[in-house]
Amino acid sequence: SQELEQSPQSLIVQEGKNLTINCTSSKTLYGLYWYKQKYGEGLIFLMMLQKGGEEKSHEKITAKLDEKKQQSSLHITASQPSHAGIYLCGADPNTGNQFYFGTGTSLTVIP
Amino acid sequence: EAGVAQSPRYKIIEKRQSVAFWCNPISGHATLYWYQQILGQGPKLLIQFQNNGVVDDSQLPKDRFSAERLKGVDSTLKIQPAKLEDSAVYLCASSLGIAGTGELFFGEGSRLTVL
Numbered sequence: 001s002q003e004l005e006q007s008p009q010s011l012i013v014q015e016g017k018n019l020t021i022n023c024t025s026s027k028t029l030y031g032l033y034w035y036k037q038k039y040g041e042g043l044i045f046l047m048m049l050q051k052g053g054e055e056k057s058h059e060k061i062t063a064k065l066d067e068k069k070q071q072s073s074l075h076i077t078a079s080q081p082s083h084a085g086i087y088l089c090g091a092d093p094n095t096g097n098q099f100y101f102g103t104g105t106s107l108t109v110i111p
Numbered sequence: 112e113a114g115v116a117q118s119p120r121y122k123i124i125e126k127r128q129s130v131a132f133w134c135n136p137i138s139g140h141a142t143l144y145w146y147q148q149i150l151g152q153g154p155k156l157l158i159q160f161q162n163n164g165v166v167d168d169s170q171l172p173k174d175r176f177s178a179e180r181l182k183g184v185d186s187t188l189k190i191q192p193a194k195l196e197d198s199a200v201y202l203c204a205s206s207l208g209i210a211g212t213g214e215l216f217f218g219e220g221s222r223l224t225v226l
Contacts, residue, residue: 006153033214042115042202042217043154088153090215098167099144099206099215104153 004102023089129191136205
């Protein structure tokens, strides 16, 4: 069963605002992945975090994995309409051999 | 490099009918995944193959869903008979190694509507 909880479930922000999406697991994660999905399209890989305390950035998106490797946050700075979509965290909280997704966060950016 | 190919992109059937989806992963990728994504939800793992062996099928409704991966390459997901609640996008993904060791690459998905 899926064991990754994301919050918030949906988010509506004005263009230019910053926002944060969280992904929480009850178990230690064997790597945490962030994906983005636009309606009707496949998932696009954003970044992967493996080490506790790790932080990665790509353009205006920064993701962090906490020291205990049970929670990750995705932060978007100065949001743009192109950031709109569904953000999904993915990981295996059990053995490292399977891959589950979180519940997803729907982001709308109002111009 | 060719991506993950899925077909058909769209399928509309009536309940109790059967349907099959096909997936061709990226060449050389050992792991193949089928996910079901219902509108407004995150993808749910149905089955995961490592080469042609099943790693996890705990969430596959085995009374109506079946999947196979012949020769460790292409895969087919079948639903028979379909129910209204099977309406969803079926996503196929592949990765070079086992999960946790690298990125998953996704196809565009097959959208199923059951009437």
